Amino acid sequence: MLTTLADRLRARARQIGMNAREVAEDARVNRSFVYxxxxxxxxxxxLEKLDKIAxxxxxxxxxxxxxxGEIQGDEPLTHQEPDExxxxxxxxxxxxxxxxxxxxxxxxxxxxxxxxxxxxxxxLRANPxxxxxxxxxxxxxxxxxxxxxxxxxxxxxxxxxxxxIFVLFDGMGLVAKRLEYIPNSDPPxxxxxxxxxxxxxxxxxxxxxxxxxxxRWFGRET
Numbered sequence: 001m002l003t004t005l006a007d008r009l010r011a012r013a014r015q016i017g018m019n020a021r022e023v024a025e026d027a028r029v030n031r032s033f034v035y036x037x038x039x040x041x042x043x044x045x046x047l048e049k050l051d052k053i054a055x056x057x058x059x060x061x062x063x064x065x066x067x068x069g070e071i072q073g074d075e076p077l078t079h080q081e082p083d084e085x086x087x088x089x090x091x092x093x094x095x096x097x098x099x100x101x102x103x104x105x106x107x108x109x110x111x112x113x114x115x116x117x118x119x120x121x122x123x124l125r126a127n128p129x130x131x132x133x134x135x136x137x138x139x140x141x142x143x144x145x146x147x148x149x150x151x152x153x154x155x156x157x158x159x160x161x162x163x164x165i166f167v168l169f170d171g172m173g174l175v176a177k178r179l180e181y182i183p184n185s186d187p188p189x190x191x192x193x194x195x196x197x198x199x200x201x202x203x204x205x206x207x208x209x210x211x212x213x214x215x216r217w218f219g220r221e222t
Contacts, residue, residue: 017127
């Protein structure tokens with residue numbers, strides 16, 4: 001049972017795949033305000049700021065305070081058993097690390113992959129509904145990623161801040177590359193980087209690409 005404000009805020013944020021920083025930024029409140037509630041240090045927070053957090057989490061303020069009131073979707077669970085596994089679909093979209101592969105319709109193929117729910121919730125801080133398994137081809141991201149690797153892509157994280165490895169459509173095809181936002185660029189631009197130095201980095205404007213999601217994990221057959 002979710003017995004405290006801290007319990008309810010943590011559980012709801014975890015349910016929709018947000019961490020404390022993301023909640024604070026979306027609600028336009030100080031991070032310390034959110035952290036203090038989550039850590040149980042603020043049982044009687046500023047109600048105006050709490051209203052903003054409730055709007056971000058798509059719940060009534062009274063639900064956060066007392067556990068009573070409207071909540072969009074299912075009520076979050078207090079916890080999940082550590083040995084509970086969540087099924088993540090493997091989709092028929094190949095992220096190429098060479099010349100690129102044109103994006104096909106997302107179609108589930110093969111057997112799904114299974115991950116511990118506690119790892120997804122607490123380590124990745126991701127919404128399982130946003131996760132997909134894909135495969136990569138080519139050598140441009142070696143040695144980080146190799147041809148045939150399996151990657152777990154978070155569709156809910158499609159902004160290149162902080163920098164990281166993403167699956168994206170770069171105007172020519174679907175690729176797995178390292179993305180880095182170019183500060184003060186107008187229009188906003190990103191640098192698309194291969195870990196293999198044989199491949200030259202290139203820049204694209206935000207309008208020229210479509211970021212599918214951030215790669216959060218990879219697996220490799222030995």
